[in-house]
Amino acid sequence: MCQSCEAALQPVEPSGFTKVSEDSHRLSEAINSNPYGPNPADFLSNVLSFELIESTLREGEQFANAFFTTETKIQIAKALDDFGVEYIELTSPVASEQSRRDCEAICKLGLKAKILTHIRCHMDDAKVAVETGVDGVDVVIGTSLFLREFSHGKDMTYIAKSAVEVIEFVKLKGVEIRFSSEDSFRSDLVDLLNIYKTVDKIGVNRVGIADTVGCANPRQVYELVRTLKSVVSCDIECHFHNDTGCAIANAYTALEAGAKLIDVSVLGIGERNGITPLGGLMARMIAADRAHVLLKYKLHKLRDLENLVAEAVQVNIPFNNPITGFCAFTHKAGIHAKAILANPSTYEILSPSDFGLTRYIHFANRLTGWNAIKSRVDQLNLHLTDEQCKEVTDKIKKLGDVRQLNIDDVDSIIKDFHQNVSIPSLDPDAVVLA
Amino acid sequence: MCQSCEAALQPVEPSGFTKVSEDSHRLSEAINSNPYGPNPADFLSNVLSFELIESTLREGEQFANAFFTTETKIQIAKALDDFGVEYIELTSPVASEQSRRDCEAICKLGLKAKILTHIRCHMDDAKVAVETGVDGVDVVIGTSLFLREFSHGKDMTYIAKSAVEVIEFVKLKGVEIRFSSEDSFRSDLVDLLNIYKTVDKIGVNRVGIADTVGCANPRQVYELVRTLKSVVSCDIECHFHNDTGCAIANAYTALEAGAKLIDVSVLGIGERNGITPLGGLMARMIAADRAHVLLKYKLHKLRDLENLVAEAVQVNIPFNNPITGFCAFTHKAGIHAKAILANPSTYEILSPSDFGLTRYIHFANRLTGWNAIKSRVDQLNLHLTDEQCKEVTDKIKKLGDVRQLNIDDVDSIIKDFHQNVSIPSLDPDAVVLA
Numbered sequence: 001m002c003q004s005c006e007a008a009l010q011p012v013e014p015s016g017f018t019k020v021s022e023d024s025h026r027l028s029e030a031i032n033s034n035p036y037g038p039n040p041a042d043f044l045s046n047v048l049s050f051e052l053i054e055s056t057l058r059e060g061e062q063f064a065n066a067f068f069t070t071e072t073k074i075q076i077a078k079a080l081d082d083f084g085v086e087y088i089e090l091t092s093p094v095a096s097e098q099s100r101r102d103c104e105a106i107c108k109l110g111l112k113a114k115i116l117t118h119i120r121c122h123m124d125d126a127k128v129a130v131e132t133g134v135d136g137v138d139v140v141i142g143t144s145l146f147l148r149e150f151s152h153g154k155d156m157t158y159i160a161k162s163a164v165e166v167i168e169f170v171k172l173k174g175v176e177i178r179f180s181s182e183d184s185f186r187s188d189l190v191d192l193l194n195i196y197k198t199v200d201k202i203g204v205n206r207v208g209i210a211d212t213v214g215c216a217n218p219r220q221v222y223e224l225v226r227t228l229k230s231v232v233s234c235d236i237e238c239h240f241h242n243d244t245g246c247a248i249a250n251a252y253t254a255l256e257a258g259a260k261l262i263d264v265s266v267l268g269i270g271e272r273n274g275i276t277p278l279g280g281l282m283a284r285m286i287a288a289d290r291a292h293v294l295l296k297y298k299l300h301k302l303r304d305l306e307n308l309v310a311e312a313v314q315v316n317i318p319f320n321n322p323i324t325g326f327c328a329f330t331h332k333a334g335i336h337a338k339a340i341l342a343n344p345s346t347y348e349i350l351s352p353s354d355f356g357l358t359r360y361i362h363f364a365n366r367l368t369g370w371n372a373i374k375s376r377v378d379q380l381n382l383h384l385t386d387e388q389c390k391e392v393t394d395k396i397k398k399l400g401d402v403r404q405l406n407i408d409d410v411d412s413i414i415k416d417f418h419q420n421v422s423i424p425s426l427d428p429d430a431v432v433l434a
Numbered sequence: 435m436c437q438s439c440e441a442a443l444q445p446v447e448p449s450g451f452t453k454v455s456e457d458s459h460r461l462s463e464a465i466n467s468n469p470y471g472p473n474p475a476d477f478l479s480n481v482l483s484f485e486l487i488e489s490t491l492r493e494g495e496q497f498a499n500a501f502f503t504t505e506t507k508i509q510i511a512k513a514l515d516d517f518g519v520e521y522i523e524l525t526s527p528v529a530s531e532q533s534r535r536d537c538e539a540i541c542k543l544g545l546k547a548k549i550l551t552h553i554r555c556h557m558d559d560a561k562v563a564v565e566t567g568v569d570g571v572d573v574v575i576g577t578s579l580f581l582r583e584f585s586h587g588k589d590m591t592y593i594a595k596s597a598v599e600v601i602e603f604v605k606l607k608g609v610e611i612r613f614s615s616e617d618s619f620r621s622d623l624v625d626l627l628n629i630y631k632t633v634d635k636i637g638v639n640r641v642g643i644a645d646t647v648g649c650a651n652p653r654q655v656y657e658l659v660r661t662l663k664s665v666v667s668c669d670i671e672c673h674f675h676n677d678t679g680c681a682i683a684n685a686y687t688a689l690e691a692g693a694k695l696i697d698v699s700v701l702g703i704g705e706r707n708g709i710t711p712l713g714g715l716m717a718r719m720i721a722a723d724r725a726h727v728l729l730k731y732k733l734h735k736l737r738d739l740e741n742l743v744a745e746a747v748q749v750n751i752p753f754n755n756p757i758t759g760f761c762a763f764t765h766k767a768g769i770h771a772k773a774i775l776a777n778p779s780t781y782e783i784l785s786p787s788d789f790g791l792t793r794y795i796h797f798a799n800r801l802t803g804w805n806a807i808k809s810r811v812d813q814l815n816l817h818l819t820d821e822q823c824k825e826v827t828d829k830i831k832k833l834g835d836v837r838q839l840n841i842d843d844v845d846s847i848i849k850d851f852h853q854n855v856s857i858p859s860l861d862p863d864a865v866v867l868a
Contacts (some may be wrong), residue, residue: 185469249651
């Protein structure tokens with residue numbers, strides 16, 4: 001056990017729990033502190049100063065369904081810029097003739113975001129890239145034995161030589177340069193650190209780590225980034241695929257370890273099942289520091305941005321998408337609904353209104369509770385006692401056992417019940433007339 | 435820098451990279467070792483001995499769209515049992531009359547999996563639960579100041595007292611018992627450790643940690659689980675919501691820290707956007723130890739299981755779902771396709787055949803490369819030289835710039851090209867006749 005935990009255990013006897021009545025100052029402390037904030041032990045953490053490299057128009061174009069026309073690319077680039085991303089990364093201008101023309105067109109838009117393009121570590125590519133008008137070039141080469149054997153077939157000496165040549169050429173043109181390895185977590189650590197140290201000395205703006213196969217885990221990411229941080233003085237960028245569902249967590253952990261920039265795409269679209277999604281990472285970062293994220297990005301535009309890209313690549317927003325999934329702010333079980341009605345922070349750290357969305361209490365089901373039903377009774381502007389609310393809740397739960405309910409079902413039951421319990425106080429004549 | 439990294443840097447000069455020709459033994463080493471395997475520094479790790487508490491029929495029933503009939507519940511329970519999960523958790527029998535009857539019916543099925551039900555920390559609930567025939571009871575109570583203030587309004591002394599009463603009652607009935615806090619990461623650490631220590635002493639089978647609001651991050655999880663591990667001797671179970679997209683990573687990190695059981699549901703369905711998904715966790719665990727996972731679970735049944743639940747709750751499988759998303763094994767960019775064709779391990783750690791699925795090379799687009807097209811030429815049983823393949827690839831990329839392509843488009847271009855280059859060798863008369 002660590003010292004702080006041991007210390008924490010000392011002052012109180014196992015059975016001596018503090019009373020709730022004495023908890024009021026602790027509650028206000030708890031409300032004002034954030035257990036999900038940056039870890040104070042991470043001296044190099046960039047959780048409060050991260051930047052985004054938005055790659056929907058590069059990694060995203062490698063998504064199976066993606067075919068972006070020039071108009072669509074421009075529309076997406078403008079929307080990303082408006083959202084507030086720091087960098088927009090585009091497909092290599094050597095991928096196709098149209099890719100080059102689109103790259104030039106987006107550079108001419110005069111966006112606030114810096115425009116990058118992503119090329120192989122090769123002078124042929126670099127020469128075309130710097131002529132497009134981009135602010136920066138992202139160079140990548142496979143460094144794992146797998147990629148060296150089965151992709152480009154080059155050794156580390158060759159990789160270092162071409163990296164130096166390309167980097168010096170791009171720097172000479174006054175363009176930002178990033179050097180990244182590919183499949184970093186299956187690369188030899190010595191090879192990796194050597195090449196990063198070499199390119200850092202020549203003066204790259206950033207070095208990149210890429211989990212190309214999407215299998216790295218958070219603590220492994222933390223170790224590699226922290227080690228790299230002690231070897232280079234430039235910024236560190238990270239790129240995480242999502243094959244094993246850890247792309248958001250890995251991105252957050254990389255920032256904790258001192259990485260500065262995270263590659264994202266809208267809905268995470270990319271090769272296979274994609275990379276760190278922009279929206280999911282926003283959710284993660286808001287939990288750590290809401291004020292900072294709200295200041296930097298127009299979160300209320302997230303839903304439109306996701307809809308724009310989803311339509312362009314013909315997919316539906318996943319039902320379980322962070323923030324914008326249809327049920328991300330829906331509370332169902334009676335015990336949850338009760339607490340949410342008393343204070344939304346009980347079961348919600350993210351606030352739907354930050355994204356222009358609304359909370360929904362799902363009360364039309366057999367798991368419902370009388371607090372949720374009482375809230376609905378109030379919404380309907382009816383008046384029932386707590387006991388009556390419990391009674392009508394029983395009726396609703398009974399019907400909920402028989403079939404799926406909708407709001408109209410529940411409202412009908414409540415109104416019938418209300419009419420019945422209200423009869424005694426009504427004028428008997430009026431009832432006869434009704 | 436840690437010692438091992440420093441040591442790793444010593445023997446090689448920054449410019450002295452090993453040649454690929456000398457890499458053959460390192461390649462075979464790399465193929466046989468697994469950088470994504472358990473971290474040898476985690477002495478208490480359960481990455482190789484984890485168990486699943488499958489909660490589609492409890493947490494999943496709290497998903498907005500879920501209304502399970504008795505028949506559907508039985509069908510899902512049988513499918514989960516066949517898949518190989520260790521525990522199946524059911525909605526509390528006090529939630530509704532039908533919930534109780536369904537719980538009894540599933541207990542009578544005689545499944546291999548142990549059947550659990552999930553109740554509030556209350557004798558009324560416990561008495562009903564033990565009469566249903568379940569193998570175990572999962573007890574939960576909110577321990578954070580938020581839930582104590584806005585949900586049940588009880589202090590820690592009351593919580594401890596009712597926990598002890600419920601636990602002793604359930605144990606006396608010969609039924610397994612788990613005690614879990616709710617909203618654990620916003621609970622006071624001293625309160626938490628005290629109550630866990632208390633219930634561990636009375637002899638619970640498991641204690642549970644729950645990230646009820648879905649905002650914990652992996653290193654935070656590691657710290658709490660490791661600390662708890664030093665306080666209790668029973669097993670530790672973890673429950674992670676996915677509001678900030680970290681539920682899979684948090685589950686993995688909890689196992690690294692010594693947790694033994696993970697709560698999952700099919701497609702992650704549950705309150706809001708749900709919990710750790712069964713399929714995503716399988717992907718994560720296979721990356722760590724394929725043999726172990728293949729031995730325990732029938733992975734080739736995953737797709738059917740997901741389809742069964744998706745249909746029951748009327749959602750589509752998310753396009754980017756791990757493993758079963760429509761593009762999880764689709765490779766598009768030319769550079770990826772080339773390497774995948776040479777050796778699938780270059781860009782794939784998960785093997786689609788483990789899940790009864792197939793790999794797909796997406797070659798009908800402007801990002802395609804000549805290696806992917808050459809492979810298609812071979813599939814069509816045509817014969818073109820490498821130079822000819824590069825030439826026809828240029829034609830395909832040009833059309834891919836103009837519009838979205840499908841396989842028929844590409845095949846037509848290849849066949850036309852093949853016919854043209856083959857003409858000189860044909861009988862001129864035959865061409866005239868054609």
